[in-house]
Amino acid sequence: MSSGILFEVDNHIARVTLDRPKALNSIDPEMDAALFEAWTEINSNPDIWVAVLGAAGEKAFCAGANVSGGTEGDGRRMALGGGLTGVGGPMLTLRKPLIAAVQGYAIGGGFELAMCADIIVAADNAQFGIPETKVGIIGEAGIMHRAIRQLPHHIAMALILTGERIDAQQAERYGLVNEVVPYEKLLETAWSWADRIASASPLAVQAAKDAVLSRAGWPLDIALATRYEPIEAYANSADRIEGRAAFADKRAARWSGR
Structure with missing residues (x-):
């Protein structure tokens, strides 16, 4: 650096x-x-x-x-x-x-x-x-x-x-x-x-930030109708699987960021 x-x-x-x-x-x-x-x-x-x-x-x-x-x-x-x-x-x-x-x-x-x-x-x-x-x-x-x-x-x-x-x-x-x-x-x-x-899912956090900021200046109907690639990609991530398993097991999630 x-x-x-x-x-x-x-x-x-x-x-x-x-x-x-x-x-x-x-x-x-x-x-x-x-x-x-x-x-x-x-x-x-x-x-x-x-x-x-x-x-x-x-x-x-x-x-x-x-x-x-x-x-x-x-x-x-x-x-x-x-x-x-x-x-x-x-x-x-x-x-x-x-x-x-x-x-x-x-x-x-x-x-x-x-x-x-x-x-x-x-x-x-x-x-x-x-x-x-x-x-x-x-x-x-x-x-x-x-x-x-x-x-x-x-x-x-x-x-x-x-x-x-x-x-x-x-x-x-x-x-x-x-x-x-x-x-x-x-x-x-x-x-x-x-x-x-x-402590939250890093991929979910990044997807949320992208969705919010990429449509911050747009009308609400357009923001709601937009497809957000990071959110869609998160659906197939290891973290989403871990989040659901942790919720079912009533334990803290062990995120990998992948």
Whole structure:
């Protein structure tokens, strides 16, 4: 794995850590390439069921980016955040559940990276902001499109138009984050969420995520009428057989992710 992040896997859970604390974990080209490698490994490795994205240091999760449309080692363009955000290049879709553990500043591209997660746990010192208008820089506006979809309309517009921030407690009240905890318990809490997800059938979880997100912007009748290949494939998986056997035997399932 390239430098700029730390990557480890433990008990089916991948931990990705932004590791440039002196630069407030801002995303540079090297980190972008490392994140691309991490997401690619998480997607392709059947023994990874959940991912947790965190950051080194107490001051910032990620204070944005000093790169727009970085390049991978072979010269291909990628979107910001290793492809995850869809800003500046092709978007990489993470098939596994992603939990973001956010502390300190999550602003600009860092805020957008957090919004790419399925679940956000925030430390009580977290601050979320969209500073583009305040500093007079408007580029590819992915963060604004995400904010208007993940926050109440008037809250998102206030953030976008003023460049001001909201704190962790406000973010929880507006439904942006799932839980706010003291900084000292941030990673423990994020890991607890990951453990809870990993206790479910990994293939069922991945199929559910694909179905929900692939039709999130479509009318309900179309979403209901859609055939979802991962769900259909799950019907013939070893995990589905194990799930039914575990239910009949009144025991905990032993998932294989296959």
